[in-house]
Amino acid sequence: MRAHVKKTIYSLTGKLIITIGTLMVVGSTIFWYFLIHFQEKELLRNSVKYGHSFVDFVEKSTRYGMLTFQQLLIQQTVEAIGSAEGIVKIRMFDGRGKIAYSSVKEEKGTMLGKNESVCMLCHSNSRKAVEMPSWSIKKDKDGYRILNLLQPIYNEPACYTSSCHVHSIGTAILGFTEADISLSLLDKAVKKQELAITAYVLGFICLLSVVLCTILWNLVSTPLSVLTHGMERVAAGELDHTVKIDTKDEMGELATAFNAMTFDLKKAKDELVEWGNTLEKKVEEKTEEIRKAQAKLIHSEKLASLGRMAAGVAHEINSPLTGIVTFGHLLLKKFPEGSQEREDVEVIIEQANRCSNIIKGLLGFARASSAEKSSINVNDIVNSSLNMVRHKADFFNIKIVLNFDESLSSIKADASQIQQVFLNMIINAADAMEGKGTFTVTTRKVDENGVPFVEVEFNDSGPGINEKDIPKLFEPFFTTKPVGKGTGLGLAVSHGIIQDHGGRIRVRSTIGKGTSFFVRLPFYEG
Amino acid sequence: MNKGNILVVDDEDIVLLSCKRALTPEGYNVKTVRRGADGITLLGNEAFDIVMTDLKMPDMDGIEVLRRVKEGWPAIEVIIITGYQTVETAVKAIKLGAFDYIEKPFTPEQILTVVNNAVARRANQ
Ligand SMILES: Nc1ncnc2c1ncn2[C@@H]1O[C@H](COP(=O)(O)OP(=O)(O)OP(=O)(O)O)[C@@H](O)[C@H]1O
Ligand SMILES: [Mg+2]
Numbered sequence: 324m325r326a327h328v329k330k331t332i333y334s335l336t337g338k339l340i341i342t343i344g345t346l347m348v349v350g351s352t353i354f355w356y357f358l359i360h361f362q363e364k365e366l367l368r369n370s371v372k373y374g375h376s377f378v379d380f381v382e383k384s385t386r387y388g389m390l391t392f393q394q395l396l397i398q399q400t401v402e403a404i405g406s407a408e409g410i411v412k413i414r415m416f417d418g419r420g421k422i423a424y425s426s427v428k429e430e431k432g433t434m435l436g437k438n439e440s441v442c443m444l445c446h447s448n449s450r451k452a453v454e455m456p457s458w459s460i461k462k463d464k465d466g467y468r469i470l471n472l473l474q475p476i477y478n479e480p481a482c483y484t485s486s487c488h489v490h491s492i493g494t495a496i497l498g499f500t501e502a503d504i505s506l507s508l509l510d511k512a513v514k515k516q517e518l519a520i521t522a523y524v525l526g527f528i529c530l531l532s533v534v535l536c537t538i539l540w541n542l543v544s545t546p547l548s549v550l551t552h553g554m555e556r557v558a559a560g561e562l563d564h565t566v567k568i569d570t571k572d573e574m575g576e577l578a579t580a581f582n583a584m585t586f587d588l589k590k591a592k593d594e595l596v597e598w599g600n601t602l603e604k605k606v607e608e609k610t611e612e613i614r615k616a617q618a619k620l621i622h623s624e625k626l627a628s629l630g631r632m633a634a635g636v637a638h639e640i641n642s643p644l645t646g647i648v649t650f651g652h653l654l655l656k657k658f659p660e661g662s663q664e665r666e667d668v669e670v671i672i673e674q675a676n677r678c679s680n681i682i683k684g685l686l687g688f689a690r691a692s693s694a695e696k697s698s699i700n701v702n703d704i705v706n707s708s709l710n711m712v713r714h715k716a717d718f719f720n721i722k723i724v725l726n727f728d729e730s731l732s733s734i735k736a737d738a739s740q741i742q743q744v745f746l747n748m749i750i751n752a753a754d755a756m757e758g759k760g761t762f763t764v765t766t767r768k769v770d771e772n773g774v775p776f777v778e779v780e781f782n783d784s785g786p787g788i789n790e791k792d793i794p795k796l797f798e799p800f801f802t803t804k805p806v807g808k809g810t811g812l813g814l815a816v817s818h819g820i821i822q823d824h825g826g827r828i829r830v831r832s833t834i835g836k837g838t839s840f841f842v843r844l845p846f847y848e849g
Numbered sequence: 850m851n852k853g854n855i856l857v858v859d860d861e862d863i864v865l866l867s868c869k870r871a872l873t874p875e876g877y878n879v880k881t882v883r884r885g886a887d888g889i890t891l892l893g894n895e896a897f898d899i900v901m902t903d904l905k906m907p908d909m910d911g912i913e914v915l916r917r918v919k920e921g922w923p924a925i926e927v928i929i930i931t932g933y934q935t936v937e938t939a940v941k942a943i944k945l946g947a948f949d950y951i952e953k954p955f956t957p958e959q960i961l962t963v964v965n966n967a968v969a970r971r972a973n974q
Contacts, residue, residue, distance in 0.1 A: 647954070649954075
């Protein structure tokens, strides 16, 4: 695509052409003037030289006539020579200014005064007489120049010894010959030459202008406008735009530099945009992190205050419970076995024990906030937890399978808290399976975003958990177990404990197939 | 017959009453006070075999009572009654020389067992 180019005299091309054109016109005019001037001078010099030879020739042609005093012969010779082309007139004067012979017959014998212009040359005031040949230029009626030649006829021995005795030995000049030679041919040739040279110069200037224009157009104007256009587009934000100038000259270099600049600009801008984007993402990530940490803090703060409250409640409630239990037992002894009263008192004691269990569950929160971490192996904890319940009737018909990763290294955790968590998982499973099925505990190493974790999976073949219950599992006091059997604090406390250890609990359950609880704890180095 | 003299320190009347009713029929002579300081004063006046003290009390707590008893009457066995058991306090109490601890709420049988054991140990020494 060719961009629009300003074709005014203000453009670079216009200015250059005008400057170069003017210089050429002035230069060639001066050159031309001096050439013509010099040539003309040279031509004239030659003409004068030939003119003098010609006059010599005329004098020599008439010499014989002179010596023999044959006036008619001289006159005829002069006429003959004067009739030749380019010869305007030939006159021979004697010593006193009389025209002795002339190519114009009528003039012969005319006496001229010393005031005639032809006489003035030698007879002017300053110079009394000139004994030298001389020449001058005059113009004919057509404006062409005529070369006027004057040449004295010197006295010589042959003259004064001649038989006619016209000339005495004392006179130096006997007369002079005047010849007018037309320079019209020369003038015409010079005119022609002038015209030709002018035409050549003009033509040359035109040709040079065209060539210069073309060169400038291709080398300067076009690339410049392409560059300008490119800059405009880049300035408008089109950073993908590249300028296509393939020449190896400065324009090409400029275009390459410009493209490099655009590329750098684009890179810088892309980086900036990229940076802005990642910044946004990073801010989001950090916000999420902070939000999570805050949530965790709030959660553990909740847990701690719940623990403090539980401790207070436990202390306050346990004293009256002690009274109820003690006096209940004392009363029990007063009634015979099987009596209605005894059964009633047993209910009182039972309910008091239930209260005590609730308090103990709540105390789990108090303990969750005060961990004593030591180096433990989860396989050992699983084993000791299972050993605590294995002998109970609930487990008699349950098949227990252990898949331990024996290579597990130890973790830093509170052993009794972790055992509390595992025990709750085991008892929950046994409750769900209702005394039959398979209970599998698997331990393994897992990797979460490059952080190593130990995972313990408690899998049972129980009935599974309703999907709508899953979000509520970890809420305190959520239970589906009959009154007196579960308090619904097991998973809530477990969740608090595991979170406190930097781990987490996940559930996967299929109705009719069974349930898996996954407890993840991080490996702490050391 | 008197199996032994027992001093119970607790800020709750119902706990004091429970101990008295659980142990008196079994042949123990039970005295009760509601403040640790009163207990220490009483120890100066009468002879006791066993001191039972609650851990959490307003003026002087159970650990302090334990320390004072062990300072003044090292032969007396101390049983700690706790409203809620924590590993730390239990360990601390045993370290300071407590014989055992018992959790509230306790049944008459439980308290009797602990007291019988304490008396047996005192007799052995
Ligand atoms: N393995 C399981 N299979 C099916 N349901 C389960 C399982 N584990 C837990 N649940 C459900 O989650 C509820 C909450 O369990 P959680 O351990 O928190 O309390 P709980 O066992 O009811 O009482 P607590 O543990 O305080 O004695 C249970 O009542 C039960 O409905
Ligand atoms: Mg449970």
